[in-house]
Amino acid sequence: xxxxxxxxxxxxxxxxxxxxxxxxxxxxxxxxxxxxxxxxxxxxxxxxxxxxxxxxxxxxxxxxxxxxxxxxxxxxxxxxxxxxxxxxxxxxxxxxxxxxxxxxxxxxxxxxxxxxxxxxxxxxxxxxxxxxx
Numbered sequence: 001x002x003x004x005x006x007x008x009x010x011x012x013x014x015x016x017x018x019x020x021x022x023x024x025x026x027x028x029x030x031x032x033x034x035x036x037x038x039x040x041x042x043x044x045x046x047x048x049x050x051x052x053x054x055x056x057x058x059x060x061x062x063x064x065x066x067x068x069x070x071x072x073x074x075x076x077x078x079x080x081x082x083x084x085x086x087x088x089x090x091x092x093x094x095x096x097x098x099x100x101x102x103x104x105x106x107x108x109x110x111x112x113x114x115x116x117x118x119x120x121x122x123x124x125x126x127x128x129x130x131x132x133x
Contacts, residue, residue, distance in 0.1 A: 015115040016118040
């Protein structure tokens with residue numbers, strides 16, 4: 001069976017399992033609307049946010065729509081579309097190690113996306129789907 005391989009894959013393929021769970025805390029000063037509505041705005045790294053939401057929504061979501069960076073390399077767009085941000089470079093250095101210094105932008109993008117997609121899959125119901133722009 002064909003497989004997709006890239007530099008750094010071995011380091012990230014199980015990374016989503018190693019990300020610690022975090023407790024979500026409500027900030028009443030920033031909250032609006034009905035407290036029992038379950039509407040949430042989670043601020044922070046999306047990998048940590050997904051891990052924090054997983055205990056509440058694992059196996060319960062029918063459709064996930066994400067619009068990740070297109071990885072065009074354009075750093076002058078509305079948001080930095082390259083996987084060259086200091087946050088991603090720091091994360092790659094920590095998770096992938098020294099090998100991360102030689103990654104192409106596509107290797108970086110795959111290393112960044114894989115753990116997030118693996119976590120998102122755990123949110124899905126049996127009849128669920130992930131839509132990626």
